[in-house]
Amino acid sequence: MSKTRIFALILILIMVAAFWTNPSQEQQEDAIRTKAIELLRTQAGDENKGVVDFGIQLFGNTLIDQFMRNHVKVENYYLFSLTKVRWDNQETVIGGGAFKQVWLSSKIDEKAAEIVNMIKAK
Numbered sequence: 001m002s003k004t005r006i007f008a009l010i011l012i013l014i015m016v017a018a019f020w021t022n023p024s025q026e027q028q029e030d031a032i033r034t035k036a037i038e039l040l041r042t043q044a045g046d047e048n049k050g051v052v053d054f055g056i057q058l059f060g061n062t063l064i065d066q067f068m069r070n071h072v073k074v075e076n077y078y079l080f081s082l083t084k085v086r087w088d089n090q091e092t093v094i095g096g097g098a099f100k101q102v103w104l105s106s107k108i109d110e111k112a113a114e115i116v117n118m119i120k121a122k
Contacts, residue, residue: 018079023097028074028083031102032095036064039112085111 073091075082083095083104092111095104 015079018098021098021100022076022078022081023100023102025074025076025081027100028081028095028097028102029068029072031104032068032072032083032108033064035104035108036067036112039109040064087111087114 071086073084073086075084080096080098082093083097083102084091085094085108092107093105094108094111095102097103
């Protein structure tokens, strides 16, 4: 068997594995929800962590769910997925998923700080 055929077969096997192990939209959203709660606690500061925890317990994840419905979009490309956030008429890729893993970039921290600063300014 030639090297070209071996390479093609390996590539096809990798693509099939990527297709079957692409994380679902729910897995992506769970990762973002966890990161959003962590960022809320971080952005609130040490003196307000109790208030944030109480707010999360009182309102559940309603605020985060509403934000995700309105501003977060997961695009499935079958072999991999991209997670984007829309804010102020701009879309930014904040993460991706493949092979049952979800990766969130450091842009999510920058975007969260930007959103918090815009909310504080209002």
